[in-house]
Amino acid sequence: MALEDTRLPVTLLTGFLGAGKTTLLKHLISDPQAGRVVVIMNEFGDVALDHDLIEEATEETVLLPSGCLCCAILGDLATTLGTLEAKRAAGDLHFDRVIIETSGIADPGPIIHTLAADRQIAQTFRLDGVVTLADAATGIKTLDQQPEAVLQVAMDDVLILSKTDLVDDFDLIRFEKRLAGINTTARRIRSSHAELPRGALFGLSAMRLGVTHAEIDAWLGDMPDAIQHEPLAGLSGLKATVSAPLAFNAMPSVAQGRHDHRITSASIEVAEPIPATVFDFWLNTLIALRGPNVLRIKGILHVEGAAYPFVIHGVQHIFDAPVPLKNWSSPDTTSRVVVIARDMEEADLTASLNMLLSRPPKSAPGHDLASGMMVETLEMPF
Numbered sequence: 001m002a003l004e005d006t007r008l009p010v011t012l013l014t015g016f017l018g019a020g021k022t023t024l025l026k027h028l029i030s031d032p033q034a035g036r037v038v039v040i041m042n043e044f045g046d047v048a049l050d051h052d053l054i055e056e057a058t059e060e061t062v063l064l065p066s067g068c069l070c071c072a073i074l075g076d077l078a079t080t081l082g083t084l085e086a087k088r089a090a091g092d093l094h095f096d097r098v099i100i101e102t103s104g105i106a107d108p109g110p111i112i113h114t115l116a117a118d119r120q121i122a123q124t125f126r127l128d129g130v131v132t133l134a135d136a137a138t139g140i141k142t143l144d145q146q147p148e149a150v151l152q153v154a155m156d157d158v159l160i161l162s163k164t165d166l167v168d169d170f171d172l173i174r175f176e177k178r179l180a181g182i183n184t185t186a187r188r189i190r191s192s193h194a195e196l197p198r199g200a201l202f203g204l205s206a207m208r209l210g211v212t213h214a215e216i217d218a219w220l221g222d223m224p225d226a227i228q229h230e231p232l233a234g235l236s237g238l239k240a241t242v243s244a245p246l247a248f249n250a251m252p253s254v255a256q257g258r259h260d261h262r263i264t265s266a267s268i269e270v271a272e273p274i275p276a277t278v279f280d281f282w283l284n285t286l287i288a289l290r291g292p293n294v295l296r297i298k299g300i301l302h303v304e305g306a307a308y309p310f311v312i313h314g315v316q317h318i319f320d321a322p323v324p325l326k327n328w329s330s331p332d333t334t335s336r337v338v339v340i341a342r343d344m345e346e347a348d349l350t351a352s353l354n355m356l357l358s359r360p361p362k363s364a365p366g367h368d369l370a371s372g373m374m375v376e377t378l379e380m381p382f
Contacts, residue, residue: 007126008085008095011201012111014102014152015133016142020162024133024196025101033202035096038084040077077111078118085124097202098125107151109295109315116318126320129204132156132186137166139175143182147262153182154263154295154340155315157204158189165192184265185298185338263295264346268353270335273304275359282355291317293344299337302328309333 015021029037087093100111108130115127132152135142142149153159159179164172176188189196279301287294297314310322337356341349
């Protein structure tokens with residue numbers, strides 16, 4: 001039986017300027033499922049005003065120095081989390097969850113990186129999910145003008161559309177299609193006044209022991225419609241699926257304001273077990289060549305020879321330790337991998353994922369497969 005993951009969950013709350021994060025934060029900290037909460041706030045401008053708006057809550061609020069959280073020295077975040085944990089261990093603070101509210105113009109990547117890369121922090125805290133709040137009334141303009149907003153959408157787990165009562169159905173659907181083109185896996189929730197069902201924004205990550213297969217499916221999102229490929233040499237019965245082509249080129253012909261045309265997503269399903277050497281070569285080569293371009297990788301893997309599946313998650317070149325599940329929930333043991341990247345051709349990203357369909361050749365006597373033959377057989381498309 002798997003041990004329980006006792007690390008404290010961290011919810012990263014980000015979103016467009018003026019989208020209503022402070023209002024949403026008030027709902028979050030009053031949600032009974034949140035437990036006892038510590039909030040780390042960092043916002044440009046009227047920090048004191050935002051503090052006044054939430055100090056009515058009984059939870060403790062921690063304010064960092066003014067300035068963008070992810071643009072400031074990341075040691076500030078690590079130090080703050082370390083201090084909170086020290087006070088908790090000493091009995092001076094009691095909390096079950098941390099919510100980090102970022103600036104409206106913050107790239108969430110460096111914050112996620114800190115949570116995963118700082119070993120001391122990672123021993124105590126784990127990322128539970130990225131929640132992005134998008135203003136439906138001004139969202140398209142924000143995506144055109146703020147590249148950070150595009151990154152927020154690309155890296156989130158749940159996307160909340162606020163102020164939906166201020167736009168008509170046509171504009172709302174157009175905005176949702178724009179968002180879906182950036183992130184195919186995020187769950188989208190419409191909200192007029194940042195009001196959400198209880199618990200809707202907690203328990204988002206599949207990177208925890210005891211996670212259910214239903215939670216993994218929700219985390220990975222709906223796979224796009226299957227596109228059948230010609231069988232690769234020596235393969236049969238395998239299928240791959242990729243997202244609908246995005247208008248993404250190395251030199252976009254669209255207006256420079258369309259930052260989301262730099263974002264590409266692709267996904268794949270592999271019906272047969274994946275040899276560990278194939279997956280390791282694919283991942284190591286992708287990260288070595290395009291690590292900074294990879295925004296998120298997540299998936300569930302059926303590794304050849306393993307009796308149970310593994311859940312994987314990474315941001316750029318930083319990966320959480322794979323989480324083993326007790327078993328498969330059904331006879332279907334298909335592996336699913338999703339990649340969201342920037343400044344990569346969609347065809348190249350898909351071709352890269354198709355490497356997971358490959359099978360290494362038989363090793364000749366005395367020849368180490370991992371030391372050379374794999375590299376000779378599988379080549380990255382970029």
